Amino acid sequence: MTTSRRRFLKLSAGGLVGLGVGGISLNAVAAEQVDPENPQAKALQYVHKSAKEGQHCANCMLVQGNAGDVWRPCGIFPGKLVNSEGWCAAWAKKPA
Numbered sequence: 605m606t607t608s609r610r611r612f613l614k615l616s617a618g619g620l621v622g623l624g625v626g627g628i629s630l631n632a633v634a635a636e637q638v639d640p641e642n643p644q645a646k647a648l649q650y651v652h653k654s655a656k657e658g659q660h661c662a663n664c665m666l667v668q669g670n671a672g673d674v675w676r677p678c679g680i681f682p683g684k685l686v687n688s689e690g691w692c693a694a695w696a697k698k699p700a
């Protein structure tokens with residue numbers, strides 16, 4: 605095996621390991637849903653299922669991420685995901 609081929613294989617393996625670790629950490633972050641029992645969530649009366657007619661996370665101006673996803677990031681709860689059908693006291697209508 606030539607030195608350059610060995611070096612290439614070593615770099616490739618390193619790249620794959622890096623991607624794997626990155627993938628795992630992204631999944632870990634994405635899987636973290638807001639716990640309604642969390643003190644901040646409680647203070648904002650967050651629930652996974654809105655009881656307010658016409659008000660839910662999917663039509664709140666603070667929700668982020670992709671329309672249609674059930675769990676989405678929210679500007680009020682950094683690093684957490686809220687349910688599209690959820691609600692909290694910070695709800696504000698998304699501009700049309």
Ligand code: SF4
Binds near residue numbers: 662690691
């Ligand atoms: S601010 Fe409240 S209502 Fe709006 S998306 Fe975030 S959790 Fe849902």
